[in-house]
Amino acid sequence: EVQLVESGGGLVQAGGSLRLSCAVSGFSFDDLTFDDYAIAWFRQAPGLEREGVSCMRSSNGHTYYADSVKGRFTISKDNANNTVYLLLTGLKPEDTAVYYCAAEVLMDWAWPLVAENYDYWGRGTQVTVSS
Numbered sequence: 039e040v041q042l043v044e045s046g047g048g049l050v051q052a053g054g055s056l057r058l059s060c061a062v063s064g065f066s067f068d069d070l071t072f073d074d075y076a077i078a079w080f081r082q083a084p085g086l087e088r089e090g091v092s093c094m095r096s097s098n099g100h101t102y103y104a105d106s107v108k109g110r111f112t113i114s115k116d117n118a119n120n121t122v123y124l125l126l127t128g129l130k131p132e133d134t135a136v137y138y139c140a141a142e143v144l145m146d147w148a149w150p151l152v153a154e155n156y157d158y159w160g161r162g163t164q165v166t167v168s169s
Contacts, residue, residue: 040064040158042139047163050129054167058124060139060160067117073097076145077115079124080153081135081165090151091137092124102150107133129167136162 046058058079065072078093092113093102101113112125122139140156149155 040141042141042158042160044137044139044160044163047137047165049166049168052130052167052169054129055125055127056129056165058126058137058139058163058165060122060124062120062122062139062141065120065141065143067096067115067120072143074145076140076142076147076150076156077113077122078140078142078150078156079111079113079122080138080140080151081133082138082162083132083135086135088138088153089135090153093150094122095145095147095150104151126165129165131167131169133165134167135165137165138162 041063043061074097079091080088081091082088091104094113110128115122139160141158142156146155
């Protein structure tokens with residue numbers, strides 16, 4: 039069974055940085071059959087809908103970002119360690135949310151930041167940005 043475990047969240051001041059990690063088990067980033075998978079980050083603040091933050095397409099390395107984080111957040115992965123990262127810089131109070139890692143082996147690439155398109159989810163890590 040595919041499992042994703044997030045870590046790295048915490049409390050930071052506005053303007054600060056964090057690096058979130060997502061350790062993936064039950065699936066290899068080097069898989070030769072499912073070689074066009076999506077690995078992504080979502081976030082959800084209290085009272086708001088889950089928002090797609092960033093996604094990476096494994097077959098070509100193409101990345102997708104929400105307009106709200108473009109230029110501030112960076113997604114990356116480490117195939118050797120089966121880990122995906124999200125580097126958050128220039129943090130703002132409105133970035134406060136629970137951040138979730140998600141994966142999908144058969145993505146609809148027209149909609150890579152739609153939560154309903156993902157089958158595998160972590161349980162989230164809290165990011166709180168103080169003003």
